[in-house]
Amino acid sequence: MRRHDIDTIRSSALMLLIIYHASCSFMRWGNSIGFITNKEFLNIYAPMGFMNIWRIPILFVVSGMAFRFAYERRTIKELLKDRFVRIIIPYVFGIFTFGSIPIGIYTYYTEGKFIWFPNPSHLWFLNNIWVYSLATIIVLKIFSYFSIEIPNILARLLHYRLGICAFVLPFVIEAHIFRYNIYSLYVFSLHGWILGLICFATGYIWICNRKLFFASVNNNAFIFLSIATIMYANRLQNEWVTANTLTSIESFCWIVGIFGIAAKYLNKDSNWLKYVKEAVFPVYIFHLPIQQAVAYFLFPLPIDAIYKLLLLIIVISLVSILFFELLKRIALVRPLIGLKPMKNKSPSLQTQV
Numbered sequence: 087m088r089r090h091d092i093d094t095i096r097s098s099a100l101m102l103l104i105i106y107h108a109s110c111s112f113m114r115w116g117n118s119i120g121f122i123t124n125k126e127f128l129n130i131y132a133p134m135g136f137m138n139i140w141r142i143p144i145l146f147v148v149s150g151m152a153f154r155f156a157y158e159r160r161t162i163k164e165l166l167k168d169r170f171v172r173i174i175i176p177y178v179f180g181i182f183t184f185g186s187i188p189i190g191i192y193t194y195y196t197e198g199k200f201i202w203f204p205n206p207s208h209l210w211f212l213n214n215i216w217v218y219s220l221a222t223i224i225v226l227k228i229f230s231y232f233s234i235e236i237p238n239i240l241a242r243l244l245h246y247r248l249g250i251c252a253f254v255l256p257f258v259i260e261a262h263i264f265r266y267n268i269y270s271l272y273v274f275s276l277h278g279w280i281l282g283l284i285c286f287a288t289g290y291i292w293i294c295n296r297k298l299f300f301a302s303v304n305n306n307a308f309i310f311l312s313i314a315t316i317m318y319a320n321r322l323q324n325e326w327v328t329a330n331t332l333t334s335i336e337s338f339c340w341i342v343g344i345f346g347i348a349a350k351y352l353n354k355d356s357n358w359l360k361y362v363k364e365a366v367f368p369v370y371i372f373h374l375p376i377q378q379a380v381a382y383f384l385f386p387l388p389i390d391a392i393y394k395l396l397l398l399i400i401v402i403s404l405v406s407i408l409f410f411e412l413l414k415r416i417a418l419v420r421p422l423i424g425l426k427p428m429k430n431k432s433p434s435l436q437t438q439v
Contacts, residue, residue: 111381
C-alpha cells in the first residue's frame, strides 16, 4: 500500500527548498553562493536556522525509503533503469541548462557579462542519490551471497518502545568525526556525502520493517518534537553556536517528529497530492533560473524587502507551474525534467507497440 505521508513529506521538503532559496537572496551571504541578493537584508535567521539542519537530511531519508519500496517490486535491472531515467537524465540535462543558467544570470547582474559553464547548482543532490542507490545495490548483492540480512536485523530495533533512538548514533558519530564549522554545509562536502548516505541507509532500514516504524513515530512524535524544540530554542539563544553532535541530535529529532506527524495526519490521498507529487520535482528544477531572472528585475525596484520576498516566492511558483503545465505535454521533454514517460491512452496504439 502506498504511503501518502511519505509523498507529502517529499513534496513539502522540495517546496520548502524553493522558499529557502528565495530567502537566501535576502541574506548577507547570498552573494557568496551565487544568488542575486537584495541590497536590503531581512532578519530571517530564526526560520532559516530552523529549516537548515533537517531540510536536506529528510530528503535523503525519503530517498532511501523510496529506494526500498522500488527494490521490493522491481528486478535489479528494472531498478537501475528507473533510477537512471528519473535521476541521471534530469541531472545531466540540468547541468547544462537549469543548473548553469542561474550562474550566467548572476554574473550578468554583477559583472555585466553572461558567463556560462556546466554546473549542477541546485540539482547537486541527485548525483548523491544515484551513488547511494548504486552502493546499496552492490552491498545488498554482497549480503545475498552470505545470507546476511543486516538491514532487517537493524530494523528489529524498532520492536522496542524507543528503539528508534538507536538510529541517532551514526548521526552523532559523523558529526563528531567531521566537526564542520557549519553543520548545514551539505553541498559538495565530505560531511554532506557521509551524512546523506547515513540518512539514505536509515530510510531504507526503516522501511524494512515499516509497520513497526510508522507505529513508533506515530506514538513518539510528541516526545521527539518536544526535544527538538528545546534544542532549537537553545541554539537560538546561543546565536547558533552549538556543538555539531547536539545539532545532529536535534536534526534527527525533527526528522522523526515530522514523520510521526505525517503518519498520524497526512497518510491520505487527495487530488491536490496527486498533482503536487508529480509537479514538485519539475517545479523545483525550473525554480532557480526563474528566481534569478525575477530578482534581476525586481530587486532594483523601490519596494520593501519583505514584499519583494513575497513577490519573489509567488512569481517563482506561478512561472514554474506554468513551465510544468506546458512541458509535461511534450513526450520528449518529460524525461529531461524528471517525469515518467507519457502514458498512451489509445488502446489500439498500445496494442501495436
